[in-house]
Amino acid sequence: MRRALVLSALLGLLTGCAGTPSDPSGTWINQTAIDAASKSGKLREALLAYGPNLEWQLDSKNHQASYSNGFEKGDGQLSQxxxxxxxxxxAFYGSKQEALQLDGKQLIQVGGDNWPEQRFVRPEQQPTAQTPLGATFERALYGSFLKGTWVIAEGQGQGSKVSFQPDGxxxxxxxxxxxxxxxxxxxAAMTGNNDSIWLQQGRQGREYLFQREDDQIELFEAVNRAQADEMPEYQPGQRVWLLKRD
Incomplete structure (x- = not known):
């Protein structure tokens, strides 16, 4: 009986600790942006609305914090x-600071002068220590935004089935x-409000502009409207492929 009471007390203690986590260490991804992009089909619009940061990697033991916005990466000092x-x-180099707060199973990046509040969740599986910063968000996005099997309805390879894997x-x-x-x-700067995708085989590749609406994707030639001495400014040209989800 005494042993049962001791075990019950220990279980209660462990349950209490598990229910009030205060250590944010690990990887957190902007699942809200992923869900919004997957639902609407508008990738850039979702990232602008719910970003700009897409992933945090936190290490409270070593007081380290890193973030990725899909292009830039930053490293700062984490303190409780x-x-x-x-x-x-x-705290980042200089005077820049960000405030983070745990809210149940979410990590909140407190809103400030530059952007609104952002919410992050832990991925279903924590990445290894060797996983590059930002890769966990990218994998989750790819697995949601382009999930399933697609059939080439128009364009080269018509009738073929296409599969976009989460690893690229x-x-x-x-x-x-x-x-x-x-x-x-x-x-993003070169394509403006248009979504773009890079397709590559071996060392050769090129960008295409695309529109995803419900269960179909249209891929267009990226036509440069800028002058030779200016940054490229791509606009949709001729449609190259039409893919429909199988």
Whole structure:
């Protein structure tokens, strides 16, 4: 009887600890942006609305915090708020700081002058220590935004089945074995409000603009409207492929 009471007390203690986590260590991804993009089909619009940060990697033991916005990466020093164990501060080089807060199973990046509040969740499986910063978000996005099997309804390879793998591999697409979605940076600046995808085979590749609506994707030639001495400014040209989800 005494042993049962001791075990019951220990279980209660463990359950209490598990229910009030205060250590944010690990990888967190912007699942809200992924869900919004997957539902609407508008990738850039979702990233702008719910970003800009897409992933955090936190290590409370070593006081380290890193973030990725799909193009830039930043490293800062992580410290806990002495008055609230669920609040954390990230100090970057110079005067820039970010406030983080644990809210149940979510990590909140507190809103500031530059952007609104952002919410992050832990991925279903924590990545290994060797996983590059930002890769976990990218994998989750690819697995949701382009999930399933697609059939080429129009264009080269008509009738073929195409599969976009979460790790960036593509199967069934003519002259392409890798792909990458544009998340931010130069590719976004050159395509404006248009979504773009990079298709590559071996060392050769090129960008296409695309529109995803429900269960179909249209891929267009990326036509440069800028002058030779200006940054490229791509606009949709001729439609190259029409893919429909099988």
């Amino acid at each position: 708020d002495p008055s609230d164990k669920k609040r954390w501060q990230v 591999r593509i199967e069934g697409m003519p002259n392409a074995d890798r792909y990458a979605l544009c998340l931010a940076g130069d590719c």
